[in-house]
Amino acid sequence: RLKHNKGVATGRSRASGRMIEQGVSRMANKQSDEGARTSLPRQLGMPVVAAAVVVALIVGVLLGHFVLGGSALSASFSGKTTVAEGDLDQVIATYTYKGKTENVTVRDAIESQSSLDAVKDDDGNYTLPNADSALAVARNKILAQVAADEGITVSDDELGTYAEQILGSSDISSIASQYGLTEDQAKQTIRQSAAMYKLKQQVCSTDAGTMPDAPAAPAEDNQDAATAEYGAYIVGLLGDEWDSSSNTWARTDGPYYEALKDETWTPDSATYAQAQIAYSVAYQQYAQTASSSSNEWTNYVNGILSAATIQIATLGA
Numbered sequence: 001r002l003k004h005n006k007g008v009a010t011g012r013s014r015a016s017g018r019m020i021e022q023g024v025s026r027m028a029n030k031q032s033d034e035g036a037r038t039s040l041p042r043q044l045g046m047p048v049v050a051a052a053v054v055v056a057l058i059v060g061v062l063l064g065h066f067v068l069g070g071s072a073l074s075a076s077f078s079g080k081t082t083v084a085e086g087d088l089d090q091v092i093a094t095y096t097y098k099g100k101t102e103n104v105t106v107r108d109a110i111e112s113q114s115s116l117d118a119v120k121d122d123d124g125n126y127t128l129p130n131a132d133s134a135l136a137v138a139r140n141k142i143l144a145q146v147a148a149d150e151g152i153t154v155s156d157d158e159l160g161t162y163a164e165q166i167l168g169s170s171d172i173s174s175i176a177s178q179y180g181l182t183e184d185q186a187k188q189t190i191r192q193s194a195a196m197y198k199l200k201q202q203v204c205s206t207d208a209g210t211m212p213d214a215p216a217a218p219a220e221d222n223q224d225a226a227t228a229e230y231g232a233y234i235v236g237l238l239g240d241e242w243d244s245s246s247n248t249w250a251r252t253d254g255p256y257y258e259a260l261k262d263e264t265w266t267p268d269s270a271t272y273a274q275a276q277i278a279y280s281v282a283y284q285q286y287a288q289t290a291s292s293s294s295n296e297w298t299n300y301v302n303g304i305l306s307a308a309t310i311q312i313a314t315l316g317a
Contacts, residue, residue: 077313082125088116092129092313095138102141109133111185112140118180131312138310140192146304147195150202154194159187162194200297208293212237212282215275223272230270234260234278255281 077083083090083106093104109129110119119127154162160170167175167190176186215233218225235242241257243250247267249257259281265274 077128081128082121082123083128084125088126093134093138094311095142096309097142097145097307102138104134104137104141108137112137114180115182115185134312135310138308138312139305142304142308143196143199143301144192147199150199152195152198152202154191154198158194159191162197163190166190166193203300204293204296206289206293206296208290209286211286211290212279214279215272218272226265226269226271228268230272230275231265231267233275234265234270235267237278237282255285 077087077092088107088110089105091103092106092109094101095104096102106126106129107116110116110126110133113119113129113133116126121127163172163175164170169175172183172186172190175181175190176183179186181189215230218227235244238256241249241251241254251257252261256278259277260274263274263277265271
């Protein structure tokens, strides 16, 4: 429901991050179930998109009080698309959480997306940030505070490991250059993102599991050949449905047996098509647990944000 009054709208808004938020959500869905609940993941391997609003994983609907416009804010940019350097520290949003009110400035909103230099035009002005970026800053700062309250920290070694797994490199300078950030921005962004992953591990009881790797496709002239590689691939997926000591099914009430019971294969000889059947089962199981884990995290985050009040100036589209 929305209520309009002199340019002020109240209601509920969906917020989404961009840069490592996608990397983090993918990471969370590829996490290993080995190690402590707060350990960082060991496997990623997916690209992420540029921009630096990063610390929420799959946030869902903002359930708190959200106000667009309002007289309490110092910024007034109606009809403008750029701001001068002197406007960078104007307050464009405020948020209140646990009785404490904090400000979000033009600078904060811009730097949540890129470096200042990246949005500076030839006249020395800066692209006006939109309302979504201001909302994301407020949301991410609230979640960062929750992680800090839980005693979650990220060491420099963990930061490097996380960057390597999320972005394929631990070279902060290179990452900053690639995404149009300063080195300090990149380091802070990655550290906050890693903290959010740790928070998810700590508060969610459902393990998303590890996304299975698809079997390698054979050469076009060898599609139907049975190989030991595909046999070993299938066995590697079967888990407790397979008895390796006797090289036979340990039980016949599982999804792999149901999918493969009419196929003729051995641990030393299977086709690509049979490996694909096993992969399909593995992926379906992963998708179910990943969805449950995602829903649990979304509900947790929405519970946090439902206690927040956020006020945002009318900004760019």
